[in-house]
Amino acid sequence: MGKTGASKPRLFTGVLACLSEDNIADILLRLPAKSVLRCRLVCKAWRSISTEPSFLAQHARLRPADVLLYTYQYLDTPYYTDWDDEPHFTDIGLDVVPVSSDETGHRRRHIMRYPKMRDWFLLASTDGVLLFKKHEEVFVLCNPTTRQWAELPQLPRADKNSRSLSDREYAFYLDTASGEYKLLCRGNLTTTGTWCILSTGASEPRQLDMHAAEAAGITELVPSLRKAAAIHVNLHGRLHWPPHQGSVTGQTEMVVFDMSLETLHLMAGPPATTDKMTKLFDMDGMLVAADFGTLKQIDLWYLEDYDARRWQLRHRVATPCELGYAMPNVVPRTLVSVAAAGDKKGNIMLGNGGGLVVYNTTSKTVKNIESVATSRNSVVVSRHVFKESLVQGPGFVAAAQFSVDLSLVHF
Secondary structure, rough: OOOOOOOOOOOOOHHHOOOOOHHHHHHHHHOOOHHHHOOOOOOOOHHHHHHHHHHHHHHHHHHHOOOEEEEEEEEOOOOOOOOOOOOOOOEEEEEEEEOOOOOOOOOOEEEEEOOOOOOOEEEEEEEEEEEEEHHHOOEEEEEEEOOEEEOOOOOOOOOOOOOOOOOOOEEEEEEEEOOOOEEEEEOOOOOOOOOOEEEOOOOEEEEEHHHHHHHHHOOOOOOOOOOOOOOEEEOOOEEEEOOOEEEOOOOEEEEEEEOOOOOOEEEEOOOOOOOOOOOEEOOOEEEEEEEEEOOOOOEEEEEOOOOEEEEEEEEEEEHHHHHHHHHHOHHHHHHOOOEEEEEEOEEEEEOOOOOOOOOOOOOOOEEOOOOOOOOOOEEEEEEEEEOOOOOOOOOEEEEEHHHOOOOOEEE
C-alpha cells in the first residue's frame, strides 16, 4: 500500500529555508534587473514575488541612475572613395555608465544597438523606456531591460505632400497614475499650433487647451526634444525645464508642466545662473541646477524649499584641466552632450566624452573617470539618463508581436 499524505520535499535548506516572503522580496529588490530575471527561474515562489506589480514598481524606484553613451560603431573594413577622409560608421550602440562611485567602479554596460539612420533617432529616456522617432509620424518606445516595445498614436501631417518637419515633441514622461508613457507634442509650428498628448494607452492623440499659456508666451519657451541641450526633470508631479533669463523681470525662471492638470506655468529659477548654460537633474528627490557657464568650476544650485522656491548654492565643483574643451568652456550647442546626473549616495556625474568626473557631495571630492573613448569606436556622452525598469506598461509587447520592423535592432 503506497504512502499517503507525504509532504513535498523542501526546495531549500539552511538559511534560505528560514526566509519569509518579505525577506526574499527585500533581497530581490536590491538586485539588478538581470539578476531578478534569472531568479525567476529558481522556483515558482520567487517568480511570483518578483512579478508582483508592487515589487516591480519599488524595484524600478530603487534602481540607480546611469548616464547613456552613444558608441558609433565603425565598419571593420571600411570602403573608401576619393572623397572619403575617414571611415563610415554603421550602427549606434547604447551603453550606460553608472553615476555611483562605489567599489564596483564605473564599468560600462551595453544595452542595445540600432542602425544609424534618420528614422532611428533617440529623442528621450524616462523611467526605463527609450523614445525613438522612426518616421515623421511614428514614435517607437523600447524598454531594453524587458526587451518589449510599444508605439504611440500617430500625429497627422499638416501637409502630407511636404517632407519638412511639421511637428515638435516637447516632453516624454511616465504618468504614474495610469502607468502610461506620454509624449507632449504640438501639431505644427505655427503660433496657433495644436497641442496634444500621445499616450501608450490611447489610439488617437488627445488635444490640450494651451490658449492661456500661448497668450502668456510660455509655449514659445518650451524647448523641443530634437534640439534641446537639456531635458526636462520629473519631480513632484511636474516637469521642469532648465532656467532662462526672463524677458520682462530679468530674473531667472523655469517653464513647468503640471502633469495632472496638463497646464504650463513659470516658476522662479536659481538667482544667479548662466542663461542657456544650465542643466537640471534630480538628486534623490531634490531639484538641482548645474551651471556650466564658468570656465573653471560648475556651480550646483539646490531647490531646498520647493513651495517657497528657495534655491541655495551648495557646491562649486572645480573642473580638472584634463577635461580641456569638454567642460565647462562650452556653448549651448555642445551642452547637448554634457552629462549631469545624481544618485542616492551623494554622487554627481558631470562631463562628456572628453572627460567625466564624479563629485561626492559628502566628502566634497572630485574623482576622474577614465576616458569613455575606445580605440576602435567613437563615443559621445548623451544628455539622457537611464534607470532600469521591469515594469510592463500598457501597450508593450515582445518584438515578435510588434508591428514595426525591428530586424536591425539588437540587444
